[in-house]
Amino acid sequence: MWDSLRQSLDLTLFWEYRTILLRGLLQNIYIFFGGALLATALAFAIGAARLSKRGTVRVLSTGYAELFRNTPEYVFLIWVYYVLPIIFSRLLATKFNFSPYAAAVLALGVSYSGFLSETVRAGILAIPRTHIDAAMALGMSRWMIMRRIIAPQAIRRMLPEALNQYVSLFKATSLVSLIAVEDLMYQVSMITVHEMRPLPLYTGAALLYCGIIIAAAQCIQHLSDRWRQRGWA
Amino acid sequence: MLDNFNRLVLANLHTLGAGLSVTAYVCFFSFLLAVVLGAMACLVRLYVPFIRIVAIGYIEFCRATPIFVQLLWVNYVWPELFGFPKSVVGAGIIALALQSSGYLAETFRSGIEGLPKGQREAALAVGMTHFQIMRRIVMPQVLLVMAPSLVNQMTVVIKSSTLVSVIAIPDLMYEALKIVNAWFEPIEVLTSTALIYVVAIFLISMLAKRVSDRFRNKYGLAAQA
Numbered sequence: 001m002w003d004s005l006r007q008s009l010d011l012t013l014f015w016e017y018r019t020i021l022l023r024g025l026l027q028n029i030y031i032f033f034g035g036a037l038l039a040t041a042l043a044f045a046i047g048a049a050r051l052s053k054r055g056t057v058r059v060l061s062t063g064y065a066e067l068f069r070n071t072p073e074y075v076f077l078i079w080v081y082y083v084l085p086i087i088f089s090r091l092l093a094t095k096f097n098f099s100p101y102a103a104a105v106l107a108l109g110v111s112y113s114g115f116l117s118e119t120v121r122a123g124i125l126a127i128p129r130t131h132i133d134a135a136m137a138l139g140m141s142r143w144m145i146m147r148r149i150i151a152p153q154a155i156r157r158m159l160p161e162a163l164n165q166y167v168s169l170f171k172a173t174s175l176v177s178l179i180a181v182e183d184l185m186y187q188v189s190m191i192t193v194h195e196m197r198p199l200p201l202y203t204g205a206a207l208l209y210c211g212i213i214i215a216a217a218q219c220i221q222h223l224s225d226r227w228r229q230r231g232w233a
Numbered sequence: 234m235l236d237n238f239n240r241l242v243l244a245n246l247h248t249l250g251a252g253l254s255v256t257a258y259v260c261f262f263s264f265l266l267a268v269v270l271g272a273m274a275c276l277v278r279l280y281v282p283f284i285r286i287v288a289i290g291y292i293e294f295c296r297a298t299p300i301f302v303q304l305l306w307v308n309y310v311w312p313e314l315f316g317f318p319k320s321v322v323g324a325g326i327i328a329l330a331l332q333s334s335g336y337l338a339e340t341f342r343s344g345i346e347g348l349p350k351g352q353r354e355a356a357l358a359v360g361m362t363h364f365q366i367m368r369r370i371v372m373p374q375v376l377l378v379m380a381p382s383l384v385n386q387m388t389v390v391i392k393s394s395t396l397v398s399v400i401a402i403p404d405l406m407y408e409a410l411k412i413v414n415a416w417f418e419p420i421e422v423l424t425s426t427a428l429i430y431v432v433a434i435f436l437i438s439m440l441a442k443r444v445s446d447r448f449r450n451k452y453g454l455a456a457q458a
Contacts, residue, residue: 004313070434072392075406075427082419171299178301178399185302198309206298206306213297 007199014204017191024187025208028173031104031181035169038109039116046113047120061117068114073107073172080107081179104176112169116162123158124150156228163224167217174209184208238421245412245422252408253429259322259404260394263329264387270330271337278338279345288338295335300393304328308400325397332393333386340382344375377452380445388438395430405429 014021049061068076081103089096098106127150135145177186188205192198242249278288295303308324311317318324348371356366398407409426413419 066435067431070388070392070431070438071427072395072406072430072434074395075423075430078406078410079423079427082413083423086420167297171297174299174301175396185305189305192309199313202302202306202310206294206302209299209302210294210297214293217297 004199007197009203010200011204013191013195013197013200014208017187020187020191021184024182024184025212027101027181027183028170028176031101031108031173031176031183032170034101034105035108035112035173036166038105039112039165039169042110042113043116043120046117047124050117050121051124065114065117068111069118071111071114073111074175074178076111077104077107077175077179080110100176100179100181103179104173104181108169108172108176111172112165115165115168119158119161119165120154122161123154126157127153159224159228160221163217163220167213170213170216171209237418238425241412241416241418241421242425245408248408248412249405249426249429252403252405253433255322255402256391256394256404256406259325259329259397259402260387260391263326263394264333264390266326266330267333267337267386267390268383270334272341274334274338275341275345279342292335292338295331296339298332300328300332301396301399303331304396304400307331321397321400321402324400325394325402329390329393329397333390336386336389337383340379340386341375344378345371347378348374373452377449380449381442384438384441384445387441388434391430391434391437 046061046064049057050065052058052061081098081100084103085096085098131149131153132145135149140148173183174185177183177189180186184205188201192201195201274288274292278285278292281288298306304325307318307328308321311324311327312319318327352370353366356370361369394404395406398404398410401407405426409422412422416422
């Protein structure tokens with residue numbers, strides 16, 4: 001056991017392949033940003049639609065959020081990659097194909113928009129009605145109320161929960177290796193096949209993810225805490 | 234389309250059913266293990282000062298590592314490192330449990346720390362032992378407060394369990410992908426599989442929420458919104 005423990009913590013192999021692994025990690029980061037952007041945009045749209053005055057809009061957007069909150073990311077990823085192109089090709093009557101990158105961004109973005117829309121909704125709901133009434137009494141337009149009263153407060157309230165969702169999203173980017181995006185885990189599997197030494201590579205990958213996520217989450221929390229406090233006069 | 238549906242989904246219903254039962258088996262045991270491990274990690278973190286750092290490290294590691302990475306790590310590294318698990322099913326269960334135990338430990342902790350301190354002092358004053366306080370004052374309340382997060386974590390376990398197909402556990406996703414690879418007709422099978430998962434997760438979370446709301450109402454906590 002001690003020998004295998006020493007072997008798994010021996011990171012020379014990890015260092016040897018650092019350029020390939022870093023290139024893989026970069027793919028993770030690209031897909032994370034693409035997915036986060038898509039998820040955030042969709043979440044604001046859906047979250048606002050769930051508070052709409054019109055019943056149909058409300059029902060549809062709630063259905064959307066429930067659907068994607070309950071869909072496993074992996075199943076949805078595979079579905080987007082294999083099924084969606086076929087449906088599109090039949091509809092458009094031409095050959096249509098996703099690159100694995102596009103499929104990954106689309107699947108992860110849409111998956112996480114369900115969770116995030118819940119956060120957006122809660123953030124907007126948490127704003128006291130009187131703030132809006134007061135703004136209206138001052139003669140602000142609806143757009144101005146949204147931009148200057150609701151959004152700054154709602155975003156500050158949402159931030160801690162949204163940060164959790166982004167962490168989950170980053171963790172989920174490890175799945176994209178399964179549709180042959182050449183990300184970190186893909187490279188780790190390839191090197192394992194090549195070197196026949198799974199111990200240090202998989203342990204290294206686990207520790208690397210762990211380190212990145214903890215460090216990034218701590219940093220963002222510190223920075224955002226300062227910014228949030230400024231708004232709570 | 235309907236032809237394909239009959240040929241690919243209905244004709245293979247027993248295979249998919251067998252897969253679903255493997256999924257259920259894996260989810261059940263990993264969730265059970267996760268609750269036990271999570272409670273242990275939380276108790277160690279709160280009440281055992283000199284190995285607290287180990288518990289904190291464990292919790293942070295479990296929470297900050299993707300489930301997919303943990304799955305491969307447990308599956309490939311643990312047998313050589315610790316001599317177990319001996320089977321892929323064991324590896325799947327342990328990996329899923331690891332991931333959730335980290336989250337559950339934190340939920341437990343916030344539940345315990347959220348209890349008013351006066352209750353504990355009152356219980357000490359009437360002469361209860363620490364074990365009695367845990368069992369009769371703290372645990373019942375913590376479980377009620379935690380119920381919604383427990384339900385939530387259960388759905389997360391089911392969602393993550395789709396990944397165990399990657400290490401060749403014959404769960405629902407594995408059987409579905411096998412059919413896809415045999416016929417190269419992904420539409421019907423994958424869509425049905427996705428719907429089965431969505432419906433199953435939705436039903437289970439509804440049911441669990443019902444049960445937890447019942448208990449919360451009975452013992453004086455408001456039902457969750």
